[in-house]
Amino acid sequence: MSEVLKLDGLAKSFAVGKRLFGGPRGMVHAVRPVDLVVQQGETLGIVGESGCGKSTLARMLVGLLPATSGRIEINGAPLDNADPSEFGKKIQYVFQDPISSLNPRKTIRQIMDAPLKRLHHIDRATRTQRISEIFASVNLREEFLDRYPHEFSGGQAQRIGIARALAAEAKILILDEPVSALDVSVQAQVLNLLADLKVRLGLTYLFISHDLAVVEAVSDRVAVLYFGSVVEVGPAEQVFAAPRHPYTRLLAQSAPVVGRPLSAPEGRESELPDPLNPPQGCAFKARCPKASEICGREVPPLAPVGGTDHLAACHHPL
Numbered sequence: 111m112s113e114v115l116k117l118d119g120l121a122k123s124f125a126v127g128k129r130l131f132g133g134p135r136g137m138v139h140a141v142r143p144v145d146l147v148v149q150q151g152e153t154l155g156i157v158g159e160s161g162c163g164k165s166t167l168a169r170m171l172v173g174l175l176p177a178t179s180g181r182i183e184i185n186g187a188p189l190d191n192a193d194p195s196e197f198g199k200k201i202q203y204v205f206q207d208p209i210s211s212l213n214p215r216k217t218i219r220q221i222m223d224a225p226l227k228r229l230h231h232i233d234r235a236t237r238t239q240r241i242s243e244i245f246a247s248v249n250l251r252e253e254f255l256d257r258y259p260h261e262f263s264g265g266q267a268q269r270i271g272i273a274r275a276l277a278a279e280a281k282i283l284i285l286d287e288p289v290s291a292l293d294v295s296v297q298a299q300v301l302n303l304l305a306d307l308k309v310r311l312g313l314t315y316l317f318i319s320h321d322l323a324v325v326e327a328v329s330d331r332v333a334v335l336y337f338g339s340v341v342e343v344g345p346a347e348q349v350f351a352a353p354r355h356p357y358t359r360l361l362a363q364s365a366p367v368v369g370r371p372l373s374a375p376e377g378r379e380s381e382l383p384d385p386l387n388p389p390q391g392c393a394f395k396a397r398c399p400k401a402s403e404i405c406g407r408e409v410p411p412l413a414p415v416g417g418t419d420h421l422a423a424c425h426h427p428l
């Protein structure tokens with residue numbers, strides 16, 4: 111296996127609450143420095159409650175948001191922040207809400223044609239042929255190409271969203287809650303399609319979701335985000351069957367049923383800390399049954415917890 115994607119200290123802060131005169135009132139550290147490696151052909155699931163930084167991370171990866179610090183490498187080469195077409199050829203984004211992410215005034219053919227034209231500069235006849243091939247690969251009928259986005263059901267629209275990402279010929283797809291907006295029966299079809307495409311086209315996925323059961327079903331490895339940081343990462347079956355971070359255990363306990371989204375688990379305090387006033391030490395300490403004095407003082411580093419590929423950021427791993 112080879113590394114296709116590497117995040118090195120990738121972080122994003124937002125200045126919030128601008129005063130009329132003077133600078134911002136504070137900084138929100140939406141994503142704190144994240145180090146992650148994704149191997150060719152794997153699906154890395156990213157889970158966490160609302161507000162933990164999933165979308166901010168995803169948007170940095172596809173160049174929709176500039177990082178505050180850190181870098182992104184693809185196949186060993188840094189991605190140039192300044193050149194969106196470089197991002198587009200290597201890494202593509204599949205949105206949660208497929209219909210609203212497609213331009214309502216353009217036919218599906220025009221939507222599919224844009225990345226081929228912009229990123230690959232190939233002639234019209236070749237583009238037409240590529241679009242037909244891609245459309246067939248997501249099991250959609252060719253006649254749909256001349257319709258508009260609003261004419262499709264959620265499941266069909268998500269297939270179109272996937273087809274559009276494939277048109278760019280990127281090998282890495284960021285799937286941001288790709289099935290959350292769909293009915294459960296349609297979810298399974300789209301997940302099967304994604305699994306099939308991954309093998310057929312040699313793709314690598316980052317699968318972001320707050321639905322733990324879906325992430326468990328599709329991921330080889332899982333990274334758990336809490337308050338902008340990775341607090342646990344490891345093989346999916348290990349992380350779910352034997353979580354080492356108390357936060358992961360709370361998540362797993364709170365979502366035992368397929369399709370049930372993560373809700374704030376019961377804890378001593380079931381809220382994320384105030385981003386404008388982050389706590390000292392471990393961000394999870396107020397909700398953690400194992401918290402001790404050191405947790406209030408020192409941020410725990412992400413460190414191996416049995417096996418080199420299973421890491422947790424906890425002073426008292428389970």
Ligand SMILES: Nc1ncnc2c1ncn2[C@@H]1O[C@H](COP(=O)(O)OP(=O)(O)OP(=O)(O)O)[C@@H](O)[C@H]1O
Pocket residue numbers: 124125126138139140141158159160161162163164165166167320385
């Ligand atoms: N443009 C912005 N300006 C200020 N703060 C922001 C901005 N975007 C995100 N944030 C803050 O950054 C943190 C992470 O947000 P983000 O949307 O990445 O989380 P998320 O896990 O994707 O949540 P959700 O599942 O609800 O989309 C939150 O505290 C959020 O309020």
